[in-house]
Amino acid sequence: MTPPVRIALLACGAEYSGVMPEIYEAARQVEAEVFYPDVTLADVRSAGRGFGLDVHSADLKLMIARAEALVEGRAEADAVFIATCFRCAEAAIVRNELRRYIHEGSRLPVVSYSFTERTTAGTLLTRMEALVTIARRRALLARERQEGITLGLDSGSSTTKAIIMKDNEVIGTGWRPTTQVQQSAEEVIALALEESGLRRSEIEATGVTGYGRFLLGNAIGADLIQEELTVNSKGAVYLADRQHGFATVIDIGGMDNKAITVQDGIPGVFTMGGICAGASGRFLEMTAKRLGIDITELGPLAMKGMGRNVPMNSYCIVFGTQSLVNALAAGNSPEDVAAAACHSVAEQVYEQQLQEVDIREPVIMVGGTSLISGLVHAMGELLQTGVVVPRHSQFIGAVGSALLASGFIRKG
Amino acid sequence: MAKVFIYPGTSLILSDLVSRFGHRPLGSALSVREKVQTAGLDSPPLQITSEDPKKGLRFAAVEVPSGVRGRMSLFGPQIEEADAGIIIQDADLAFGCMGCARTNELVRFLLHRRGIPILELTYPHSDEEGVRFVAAIREFLSSLAGGASA
Numbered sequence: 001m002t003p004p005v006r007i008a009l010l011a012c013g014a015e016y017s018g019v020m021p022e023i024y025e026a027a028r029q030v031e032a033e034v035f036y037p038d039v040t041l042a043d044v045r046s047a048g049r050g051f052g053l054d055v056h057s058a059d060l061k062l063m064i065a066r067a068e069a070l071v072e073g074r075a076e077a078d079a080v081f082i083a084t085c086f087r088c089a090e091a092a093i094v095r096n097e098l099r100r101y102i103h104e105g106s107r108l109p110v111v112s113y114s115f116t117e118r119t120t121a122g123t124l125l126t127r128m129e130a131l132v133t134i135a136r137r138r139a140l141l142a143r144e145r146q147e148g149i150t151l152g153l154d155s156g157s158s159t160t161k162a163i164i165m166k167d168n169e170v171i172g173t174g175w176r177p178t179t180q181v182q183q184s185a186e187e188v189i190a191l192a193l194e195e196s197g198l199r200r201s202e203i204e205a206t207g208v209t210g211y212g213r214f215l216l217g218n219a220i221g222a223d224l225i226q227e228e229l230t231v232n233s234k235g236a237v238y239l240a241d242r243q244h245g246f247a248t249v250i251d252i253g254g255m256d257n258k259a260i261t262v263q264d265g266i267p268g269v270f271t272m273g274g275i276c277a278g279a280s281g282r283f284l285e286m287t288a289k290r291l292g293i294d295i296t297e298l299g300p301l302a303m304k305g306m307g308r309n310v311p312m313n314s315y316c317i318v319f320g321t322q323s324l325v326n327a328l329a330a331g332n333s334p335e336d337v338a339a340a341a342c343h344s345v346a347e348q349v350y351e352q353q354l355q356e357v358d359i360r361e362p363v364i365m366v367g368g369t370s371l372i373s374g375l376v377h378a379m380g381e382l383l384q385t386g387v388v389v390p391r392h393s394q395f396i397g398a399v400g401s402a403l404l405a406s407g408f409i410r411k412g
Numbered sequence: 413m414a415k416v417f418i419y420p421g422t423s424l425i426l427s428d429l430v431s432r433f434g435h436r437p438l439g440s441a442l443s444v445r446e447k448v449q450t451a452g453l454d455s456p457p458l459q460i461t462s463e464d465p466k467k468g469l470r471f472a473a474v475e476v477p478s479g480v481r482g483r484m485s486l487f488g489p490q491i492e493e494a495d496a497g498i499i500i501q502d503a504d505l506a507f508g509c510m511g512c513a514r515t516n517e518l519v520r521f522l523l524h525r526r527g528i529p530i531l532e533l534t535y536p537h538s539d540e541e542g543v544r545f546v547a548a549i550r551e552f553l554s555s556l557a558g559g560a561s562a
Contacts, residue, residue, distance in 0.1 A: 013479020013512065016486075018462035044505060056513035058505060085477030090513065117465040117478040 004033040005132045008077035008108075010066050010098060012059040013085035017117045023083065026124035030132045037066040037075035053097055060084075060094045067098045071105035079131040082112040096356060103261075103269050103358070109134040111270060112356065127272060130229035134267055140407050141234060141266050144243050148204040148409045151189065152402030153220075154228070154395070155181055155212030158254030158281065159368060162188035163398035164196040164203070165406075170392055170399065172196030181212035182219055205408040207231070207401030211255075223408035228397050233260045233267045235400025236364045239390035246360035250379065250387075251367040251396065252349055254281045259353045261360055271356040279348030281369040283317050287341040290324055291334050295372070298338055302374020305335030307343035320344060339374055346378035354383070364388045366396035414556040417494035419519060421487060423508030426498060429546070433553035438494055440510075443486035472518060483515040488522070496530070496556050497523045498549060503535040529556065 007027055014020050027034045039062070047065035048054050055061060063082075069075040080102055084091035092114065099112045111127045113119075134141070146165045154161040156178060162185070164172035174191030178184045193200060207224035208217040209231040217225035228251075236249040243265045251258040257279060260270040273279070288295045310327045314320040320341075327337050363385055365376055370393040380387040392399055414435045418426040421439035430437035460482055468481030471488035491497075499520055500507070510516050523530060531552040536545040 013477060013482070016460055016464070016480075016482030016511075017478035018460050018464055018482060019478075020460075041506060057511065058509045058513075059511035061505075085479040087475060088477040088479070088514065091477070115478070117462040117482070 002031075002136075004031050005078045005135045006076070007032050007034050007079045007081050007128070007131055008037050008066065008070055008075065009034045009081050009083070010063045011081075011083040012057065012063055012091050012094070013088070014083050014115065017085065017115060017119075019083075019115050019117065019119045022119055022121045023081070023124060025121035026128045029121065029125055030129045032079075032128060032132050034081070035077075037069045037077065039065040039069050039075075043069065051097075051101065053094065055090055055094060057090055060091060063094060063098060067102055070108065071102060077108060078135040080108050080110040081128070081131065082110065083115055084112075086114040086116045088114075099269060099356070100358065109268065126227045126229060127270075129227040130267065130270065133226065133230045137230075138266065140404060141230060143234075143404060143407055144238070144265070145406075146403045147406040149198065149202055150402040150405040150409070151192070151203045151206045152395075152398035152400065152405060153185055153189070153206065153208045153210075153216060153222075154397030154401065155185060155208065155210035155216045156254065156397065157211050157256075158285075160184040160188050160210075160212075161395045161398040162192040163392070163395050163402045164192045164198060165399070165402040166196070166198075170395075172198070173392070173395060175394070178212070181215050185212070185216050185220070204410075205405040207405030207408075209397045209401045222405075224401065224405045226401065226404065229258055229260060229270050229272060230267055231400035231404065232258060232366060232396050233262045233270075233400075234265055234404060235396045235398075236366045236390070236393075237262055237265050238403055239366075239392055239396070239399060240362065240364045240388050241390075242362055242364065242388075248357065248359050248361070248363045250349065250354075250363060250365050252279075252281055252345065252365075252369040252375070253367055254285075256280070257349055257353055259349070259357045261357045269357045271353045273353050279345055279352055280317070281345075281367070283320050283345055284341060284369065284372060284375065286317065286321055287324060287338065290321070290328070291338060293334075299342070299371065299373035299375065301335055302338035302342045302372070303377060305333060305337070305339035305374075307336065307339035307378065309336045310340035312337075312340040312344045313347060314344065339378075342372065342374035343378040345369075346375055346382055350379070350382045359383060361385055362388045364390065366390070366393045368394045370394065413558040414495040415493055416553070416556070417490055417497040417523060418508075419497065419499045419516075419523070420503050420508030420510050421519075422510065423500070423503070425507060426500065426549075429549055430498070430553065433550065434558065435496075435553060435556060438490040440486070443490055471522065477514070479512055480515045480518065483510070483512060484518065487515070487519055491519065491522045491526065494523070494526065494528060496528050496552075497526075498552065499523065499530060499532045501532065501534045507535060
């Protein structure tokens with residue numbers, strides 16, 4: 001029996017927020033074990049002296065002491081989960097600095113999260129699953145070439161995508177809005193098979209990712225059912241041909257966003273946000289609808305406009321839409337409004353998430369929103385760097401799944 | 413017998429002193445008795461549920477972190493119930509610890525706002541200070557109605 005992946009928990013306020021059962025449940029679902037690294041009272045008293053951050057809250061001192069024990073090798077773990085209360089400034093500083101400290105001082109995968117009492121195991125599951133994947137499946141993630149004939153499926157919150165690959169080439173694609181998880185998947189599989197000219201029986205292995213991965217993966221008997229953080233980052237560096245060295249992957253999705261620092265194809269630090277829809281692809285969909293254009297036309301329209309002419313900067317999709325309506329009522333051009341909407345989404349992602357990862361060039365944007373050129377341009381301006389959008393970037397989860405699934409092809 | 417809120421709430425020494433003088437100590441030992449089954453430095457009171465931070469809304473607004481509100485769901489009712497309070501500032505971690513600096517600020521503020529008798533002392537760092545520290549607590553507890561002499 002494989003021993004569970006041991007995830008060290010560095011937390012402040014979790015016990016008093018009622019979220020400990022949720023943390024334990026998320027870990028249990030991915031066959032991991034959450035534990036507190038052992039430290040002494042002397043460790044807590046001296047916590048921060050070496051680290052250099054003097055905090056007032058004793059539980060934060062305890063977090064620092066535990067992080068020091070992990071980095072100095074006095075405590076052993078396979079991965080680290082850092083969790084503090086949402087809206088606590090002191091904890092936010094500690095959370096970010098500890099994440100950086102552990103990333104720089106050890107090889108432990110680490111993810112940080114700010115919770116409220118409403119945080120559920122479901123919210124934490126993808127993050128925990130990614131930690132377990134990185135800790136346990138490094139060999140799988142080391143794959144750099146696709147082999148044989150594989151099918152990759154991404155059952156996303158907005159769209160379902162399919163990719164068929166053969167001998168390291170994409171030969172079939174399918175894309176449909178997600179309605180019913182299985183039905184949408186069958187439609188995109190049919191599209192991809194038609195384009196590839198293959199029969200379903202010729203598929204040698206299948207990988208599934210996205211929100212519907214468990215339902216879909218179990219229904220079709222997938223060889224690989226994997227969360228989208230590791231799959232997408234793997235797919236991104238593969239498509240962008242940056243499998244060695246550092247890279248940053250940004251995926252602005254329909255329901256949540258991912259920012260991942262990758263080293264040699266393996267995620268090191270990642271954040272996944274989904275609290276405020278003003279920073280999501282959904283806001284851009286609403287913008288396109290309000291402007292009376294197709295979402296595919298939004299990017300080119302935004303490239304013709306000047307975003308700074310229109311005040312728009314809201315975490316919230318409702319307030320963002322209000323700004324949109326007000327801007328149009330004030331006589332601003334659709335081009336300027338489209339550019340402002342792209343800038344607004346990019347700015348929210350920049351402020352809310354990119355501060356939590358270490359941006360390493362090249363920056364690779366993936367997912368459906370990476371096809372909105374105005375958004376990519378706005379992100380590049382904010383980061384002051386060129387942004388790479390590889391071919392097939394909108395199929396990123398499906399490509400990553402197809403690539404990794406080839407590790408499951410039975411030889412002979 | 414008076415109900416005396418102790419700060420830090422986890423201080424066994426303070427709790428013991430209050431009991432010896434015939435009063436009832438209010439603090440973590442009492443409030444989490446029902447919640448905690450395993451004692452220890454980081455004993456997670458798993459029985460605290462997501463409903464507890466909502467109860468804490470009586471003492472702190474919704475924009476206050478959930479960890480503060482969860483703690484206040486334990487300490488807030490005790491502060492309302494207390495006849496007196498003892499506050500030890502800058503206590504050593506081994507003496508007692510409440511974990512969260514923001515909760516500490518709110519607890520001290522609410523205690524003072526009650527207008528009940530409060531003894532506020534700084535944690536002693538020498539034998540001489542320690543003797544004066546215990547004497548001050550004894551004098552304060554003796555002055556409360558219904559107390560006993562140790």
